[in-house]
Amino acid sequence: MDELTPIRVVLVDDEALVRSGLRLILEGDPALHVVGEASDGQAGMLLVADSQPDVVLMDIRMPHLDGLAATRALLARQPDLKIIVLTTFDTDDLVLTALRLGASGFLLKDTPPAELIDAVRQVAAGRTALSQPVITQLIRAVxxxxxxxxxxxxxxxxxxxxxxxxxxxxxxxxxxxxxxxxxxxxxxxxxxxxxxxxxxxxxxxxxxxxxxxxxxxxx
The missing domain is CATH 3.40.50.2300 (Response regulator)
Structure with a gap:
């Protein structure tokens, strides 16, 4: 990716407060640009098709169409799309499924701002992003x-x-x-x-x- 071109990010989470917090953190870095927000997976899919982001931050539990179904559908259409799954410890039973679907990263919602920004940058560059607590949970869940x-x-x-x-x-x-x-x-x-x-x-x-x-x- 051209270093002069901002990384385009879409936020998909049913909590407006979470989306606002993520936007505030990410747009504190001039290399990142939030191009849109959606409150559920169905709206997120439409937004991704319309805005063509580089990275999607995807919550797991959402109404209408959950993050897993949205991730599956999006990656079926765009295998190269980078999706970072946002999770909390009480939803880790679903993280393993998202892993199998091909998500590029897994982060806790309370990930420190600097780590969140770095994760988006890493995933956009073709790397993976895993919070250490998520690694521990995933290994335990295998x-x-x-x-x-x-x-x-x-x-x-x-x-x-x-x-x-x-x-x-x-x-x-x-x-x-x-x-x-x-x-x-x-x-x-x-x-x-x-x-x-x-x-x-x-x-x-x-x-x-x-x-x-x-x-x-x-x-």
Whole structure:
């Protein structure tokens, strides 16, 4: 993305106060521009189609059409759209579903302003954005397994990777984009994409966020 072009953001949340707070925070950064707000998933889909944002901040629980259904429909139409799911601890049972749908990030609604701004920037650049508390909750939700068993299974899955693939997986877990991984490992972006594809297959996961969870689970 051109650094001179503001990142276009859409806010989808049924609470007007939350939307106002998010807008105030995001527009404090000149690189971010909130192009619209919607109070439910259905209105959000129409707004996205009309405004063509770079990033959507999507609440999960909303009337008419919830955030999960809206995320599924939006990504079916625009696979490259970046969606950050907003969550609270009492809705984490739904975060795993959003993960499988291909959301690019997961943040708590009380994420500090600087972290929120950085997350939007990171996702717009093709990286993932995960609040540490959300990572912890997601790992816990992957299965109702004891921590030792979860770690053992994650380690076993990572053992399927070659050393270079493991390095790429760790870099993904650190939030690096393909371009950044290519620079760090002195390879082409095409090579990194090939590694990512093989990692997805070997770990039997669907997206980069799930790779990150596997890596974090093994620690």
């Amino acid at each position: 299965a109702g397994q004891p921590e030792r068993q979860r770690r053992s299974e994650a380690v076993a899955r990572l053992d399927r990777l070659t050393p270079r693939e493991r390095d790429v997986a760790v870099a993904i877990a650190e939030g690096l984009s393909n371009a950044e991984i290519a620079v760090a490992q002195f390879v082409s972006v095409t090579t990194v994409k090939t590694h990512v594809g093989r990692i997805l297959d070997k770990l039997a996961v669907d997206n980069r966020v799930q790779i990150a969870i596997c890596v974090h689970s093994a620690v």
